[in-house]
Amino acid sequence: MWREYLCAGTSRRYWWQMTLLMTLYVGTILFAVQQLHAPGSPFARVAVALAPVLPVVGFVLLELRRIRATDELRQRIELEACMITLAVGVPLLLAFGLLDEAGIVHIGLFMAAPIVLAIYVPAQMFAHWRYR
Amino acid sequence: MNNHVRELREAKGWSQGDLAAQLAVSRQTINAIETGKYDPSLPLAFRIAKLFRKTIEAIFDPEE
Numbered sequence: 001m002w003r004e005y006l007c008a009g010t011s012r013r014y015w016w017q018m019t020l021l022m023t024l025y026v027g028t029i030l031f032a033v034q035q036l037h038a039p040g041s042p043f044a045r046v047a048v049a050l051a052p053v054l055p056v057v058g059f060v061l062l063e064l065r066r067i068r069a070t071d072e073l074r075q076r077i078e079l080e081a082c083m084i085t086l087a088v089g090v091p092l093l094l095a096f097g098l099l100d101e102a103g104i105v106h107i108g109l110f111m112a113a114p115i116v117l118a119i120y121v122p123a124q125m126f127a128h129w130r131y132r
Numbered sequence: 133m134n135n136h137v138r139e140l141r142e143a144k145g146w147s148q149g150d151l152a153a154q155l156a157v158s159r160q161t162i163n164a165i166e167t168g169k170y171d172p173s174l175p176l177a178f179r180i181a182k183l184f185r186k187t188i189e190a191i192f193d194p195e196e
Binding site: 070071072073074076130131132 | 160164173176
């Protein structure tokens with residue numbers, strides 16, 4: 001059942017592109033962290049710091065293409081997962097932001113994407129489970 | 133919405149996978165339709181009706 005769910009809309013080409021994007025992401029993250037405080041022009045520093053965003057954009061486009069290739073139920077499951085993520089993620093990130101402003105906790109803004117992803121994956125599994 | 137997809141499929145001797153393949157959807161979609169968890173879109177309902185050579189109303193009954 002989970003294999004059918006995880007592989008919906010995928011192909012060998014998809015997995016090859018996903019592997020390439022993940023490799024690029026890890027590579028750019030490692031490079032950006034290493035060069036974070038290295039001297040250089042402001043433009044170069046911005047380019048290095050933002051380099052990991054490019055594979056993430058590629059990942060989003062790849063996922064959009066995969067979802068468009070799936071059938072209508074799977075698209076509904078993805079939509080419900082997005083709605084759950086929005087419903088949980090917005091109050092959670094707002095709460096973190098307010099606590100940060102109050103000086104109670106400090107969570108870097110770059111953690112927003114992993115937090116959203118951490119909500120989205122179980123939300124997808126829940127939405128899939130509803131229609132199993 | 134109630135429907136007669138399971139009875140019609142079983143009368144043809146098809147598995148859920150067979151029907152899914154003929155309608156170009158996933159087996160999960162067929163299962164969700166048969167168990168009433170998911171109501172198909174109008175285009176898919178038309179494809180189902182055409183496959184079984186019936187009208188949409190003969191397959192799908194809106195619940196009161």
